[in-house]
Amino acid sequence: MRAQTLLVLFAVAGGALAAPLQAPFEVPSTLVKRKLNGRFLHITDMHPDPYYTPRTSVKKSCHRKKPKKKGDEAGYYGTPHGDCDSPLRLTNFTLDFLEKHWASEIDFVIWTGDNARHDEDNKIPRTPAEIYDTNRAVASKMKSIFSARGIPVVPSLGNNDVWLQNILTPGPNTVTNTYSSIWGSFIPFPSYQVFQRGAYYSTEVVPDAIGVISLNTLYFYDSNKAVGGCEYTDPEDAGNLQFDWLQVQLESFRNRNMQVWVTGHVPPSSGTYYPECYVRYAELSLRFQDTILGHLFGHLNADHFHFIEANDLNIWAEPAKAMSPSGLFEGIIETFENIPKESKIDYDDYGVVNVSPSVVPNPYLPSFRIFSYNITDAGSQMMRPSDSKLRVHTTKDRTPRHRSGRAGDKKKLCKLKEYRDTWKCQLREAWHSDEEAPSRQNKLWSPLGYAQYYLPNLDSADKRHDPKYNLEYMTFRPQDLHPHDNETALNFHYPVPLRNLPRSLRNDTITKSTYAPYCMRDLTVSSWITLARKFADPKRKKLRKLFKKFMFMGGEEG
Numbered sequence: 001m002r003a004q005t006l007l008v009l010f011a012v013a014g015g016a017l018a019a020p021l022q023a024p025f026e027v028p029s030t031l032v033k034r035k036l037n038g039r040f041l042h043i044t045d046m047h048p049d050p051y052y053t054p055r056t057s058v059k060k061s062c063h064r065k066k067p068k069k070k071g072d073e074a075g076y077y078g079t080p081h082g083d084c085d086s087p088l089r090l091t092n093f094t095l096d097f098l099e100k101h102w103a104s105e106i107d108f109v110i111w112t113g114d115n116a117r118h119d120e121d122n123k124i125p126r127t128p129a130e131i132y133d134t135n136r137a138v139a140s141k142m143k144s145i146f147s148a149r150g151i152p153v154v155p156s157l158g159n160n161d162v163w164l165q166n167i168l169t170p171g172p173n174t175v176t177n178t179y180s181s182i183w184g185s186f187i188p189f190p191s192y193q194v195f196q197r198g199a200y201y202s203t204e205v206v207p208d209a210i211g212v213i214s215l216n217t218l219y220f221y222d223s224n225k226a227v228g229g230c231e232y233t234d235p236e237d238a239g240n241l242q243f244d245w246l247q248v249q250l251e252s253f254r255n256r257n258m259q260v261w262v263t264g265h266v267p268p269s270s271g272t273y274y275p276e277c278y279v280r281y282a283e284l285s286l287r288f289q290d291t292i293l294g295h296l297f298g299h300l301n302a303d304h305f306h307f308i309e310a311n312d313l314n315i316w317a318e319p320a321k322a323m324s325p326s327g328l329f330e331g332i333i334e335t336f337e338n339i340p341k342e343s344k345i346d347y348d349d350y351g352v353v354n355v356s357p358s359v360v361p362n363p364y365l366p367s368f369r370i371f372s373y374n375i376t377d378a379g380s381q382m383m384r385p386s387d388s389k390l391r392v393h394t395t396k397d398r399t400p401r402h403r404s405g406r407a408g409d410k411k412k413l414c415k416l417k418e419y420r421d422t423w424k425c426q427l428r429e430a431w432h433s434d435e436e437a438p439s440r441q442n443k444l445w446s447p448l449g450y451a452q453y454y455l456p457n458l459d460s461a462d463k464r465h466d467p468k469y470n471l472e473y474m475t476f477r478p479q480d481l482h483p484h485d486n487e488t489a490l491n492f493h494y495p496v497p498l499r500n501l502p503r504s505l506r507n508d509t510i511t512k513s514t515y516a517p518y519c520m521r522d523l524t525v526s527s528w529i530t531l532a533r534k535f536a537d538p539k540r541k542k543l544r545k546l547f548k549k550f551m552f553m554g555g556e557e558g
Helices: 005-013 088-101 128-145 174-182 189-198 238-255 275-287 328-337 525-536 541-552
Strands: 039-043 108-111 153-155 201-206 210-214 259-263 292-297 304-309 316-318 350-355 367-373 389-392 430-433 447-454 470-474
Touching: 039 088, 088 128, 128 153, 128 174, 153 210, 174 189, 189 201, 189 238, 210 238, 238 259, 238 275, 275 304, 275 350, 275 430, 304 328, 304 525, 328 525, 328 541, 350 525, 525 541
Parallel strands: 039 108, 108 153, 210 259, 259 292, 292 350
Antiparallel strands: 039 367, 201 210, 304 350, 367 447, 389 430, 447 470
């Protein structure tokens, strides 16, 4: 394995100031016409820990003391299904693997935060300098691996990338100024002032075609008590200012006939965002469904997906059926069970949030995802924004979907003091929905699927035996990995390079594989809804069990 570059970088960065001077801002040189591979990397939650020491006690954060039991011993490359963060050795191994096997195969990188250890060791408390140093070291290596090859890297701020954990005041502040320096080579110059104000920005990863909006989810996260929670009566709240900016970005990308990925650290849901922040996120997501390709997040470490629903914008005339107390898996299955039948569903009412598992083996196994997207129609003319149909969100064309209850009459309810000054009573903008948009139908720029790689042998790796990243599973159908009857290898877009597949999947006659349990044609909204219905079917016990296994990588729910 290569030298521990990240460790060296961390040592060099150790003398950095907590609030470094603003470095000369670099204009990314990646916005040039490049041959597209039709793939991108999503990597999240590395959590490098400079104090990690092999063979110490897991109970002591893998920092010290010889364990009394073998099961309490920190591994050489990391400790799977435990509470420790990543040794620098694991972070290096992962990035070196990506450089060797994937850097020449992808078009851009989505990197969704948490590049510092958790603050769980009272004897070695985190400091702002340490947090910035580990972020600076990882950013430097990402730059050398990807940016140096002209590959755009799109980072997002994680809840552990700040001190105190979860807490971030409205900017400009030391945090936003410091990360504008650390990420200077990744952020477009026009986004500089906005980033200094709030640590969010937008960029183009395929010039004039695909953009990425990187959100600062700490301004929406209900664990951040330094913000107001997007209350309608507080237009200067940091969350509201970010949503105002997000709306302008989406309108701009749409007017330019571009498609967008929305990314960030903490995934949007009513269980993680302040209520009013989630309403604004849901409304903008559905209003611009014809522009948004999907939503990519991290933070929870568990592999899963869920939906943004129009139901979340209703005011309920009577209480909705209470969700039974449950963990992540049971809660998601319960929402899937309430999805309407094919004949009654309106796909305009849904957005899909993909939550990727983490590099840190806490509490599961290291992993990353390679997404594939449609580039085969790159010469075709896409539908202009003016051709999309417009819908205005009203109570009349919405009925309860994923939970029981009855939607109330907004006109009447919004006159009441209880609801009058809430965001649900302010949502009157037209929705842009289009059944032929790339998020709804497989066409140019549509997401096609992903292949997920992981380290199943992490616990047995040592000085003499490196771990090995293997394919865990993929969403594709096996037959879609190879040219069809009327295609040739020369003009076929391989969703996964054959050299990065297990030997069994390199066979172009294979139609079934344990690596391909979902057999999805693409990652459009309807395809995700179809998969969710399968998980909700009590007769498909084997598939549901597999979904849970992937969610927690064979471990228990953390």
